[in-house]
Amino acid sequence: MNALTQISFFIIVSSSSKYAEYLGGTATFSGLVIGIPTVFSGMALIPVMKIDQGAYTRPIHFSCATMILGHILYGLAYKANYLYLILISRCVSGLAFTNFMYSKRFCSDPRIVGVRRRTTLAGWLVVGQGIGFSVGPFIGGLLYKIGFSNSVFNGYTSPGWLMAVIWLVFWGIFAWYFQDVPRTRPNPPHTESPIQLNPPPFHPQNPVADEAGSRNPPPDFSSSLSNSITLRQWGVTVTMCWFAMTCFFTLGAWEANIPIFTAAVFDYSPFAAGNFIALGGISTFPLLFMNIYFVRRTQDRYILALGSSLGLLGLLTTLAILLADRVTFGSLFACWFLVALGFNIASTVTMSLLSKQFPGEWNGRISMMIQYSNFTGRVLGAVWGGSGLRVGMVNYVGLEIAFLGLGGIMFLTLWRELKAKTG
Secondary structure, three states, X not given: OHHHHHHHHHOOOOOHHHHHHHOOOOHHHHHHHHHHHXXXXXXXXXXXXXHOOOOOHHHHHHHHHHHHHHHHHHHHHHHHOOHHHHHHHHHHHHHHOOHHHHHHHHHOOOOOOOHHHHHHHHHHHHHHHHHHHHXXXXXXXXXXXXXXXXXXXXXXXXXXXHHHHHHHHHHHHHHXXXXXXXOOOOOOOOOOOOOOOOOOOOOOOOHHHHHHHHHOOOOOHHHHHHHHOOHHXXXXXXXXXXXXXXXXXXXXHHHHHHHHHHHHHOOOOHHHHHHHHHHHHHHHHHHHHHHHHHHOOOOHHHHHHHHHHHHHHHHHHHHHHHHXXXXXXXXXXXXXXXXXXXXXXXXXXXXHHHHHHOOHHHHHHHHHHHHHHXXXXXXXXXXXXXXXXXXXXXXXXXXXXXXXXXXXXXXXXXXXXXOOOOO
């Protein structure tokens, strides 16, 4: 489901600028179309959590229904010749992207996942993320190139119709096969002793005090949890949320900017731009699979440092070729490869590290905090990427470096507190 949702998010990246331009929009509007779903995901997240009952069936049914409706509206915008219908369609699809949080929560749910498996499962989520931003733009660009010359199913609208059908099939499979998690964490098996000893009856020494205690309500559990969280733990939380935002801000900005920038510099079509994005994503696959093996034996803070360093190297190289006016296919591809690899690796640990440092009862809260950070990064990154040529490409890359640099300061300050179990 995570990979399918990622494909739905990115399949329009290749052709959205042309679609918006055909309907009278601009490149910045195209960036807004790419990023706007996360705004509505954030708005829907808390209401959906109020009805999920701590489980996953209801939210995923909701996601499937809204995803299908959103893709259908995206396909109808061409026939209606109405620019804002593609924006409305992405807003509706955004309600479905709440399942990003449920994917993360499922992979760190203490009822079914142990501490030493959470980063490994997060690594698999990142592989799905890589599939999304590779396969999605490629399919979108391919459908644009084929064209399908009619007013309903054509190069602009076909991504919407295709994904609506795929989600309908997935919804049926999910409804038939999915088994939800138990409402409570399973207890370890109890083994009885072969010799049963009956303890002597216990008579309370102070029945009055005992009765008074029974009348007093138990202390509020949520407030006791809040009081038990130290200032350092809050610092770790802010740091992980910042890195979650930065990773998706940078990735979202590049995915929105590449079709626009390459069209201006290399005269790329949406099909060529989609292939460029997909090639960079596919090239990271072997290393992302290696990352799954690597995270089982490495602390999360080292993985975060490695991913951030690779991403920073990609951004600095991009800045250098822009200043030297040496932008070629090879140099830009190398930068995109480093950025895609680095920030995908870094995003592996933001949720898993927090889940290892907080009680299991906090899993819902921290998954929501990380997801809101991801959403913020996605929408701001998409808009920033669409505005890259307007603000200047040096300024565009410079802001991404500044965000990462601020995260690096927090990371180094809290280095000791970021230690967590491996796996």
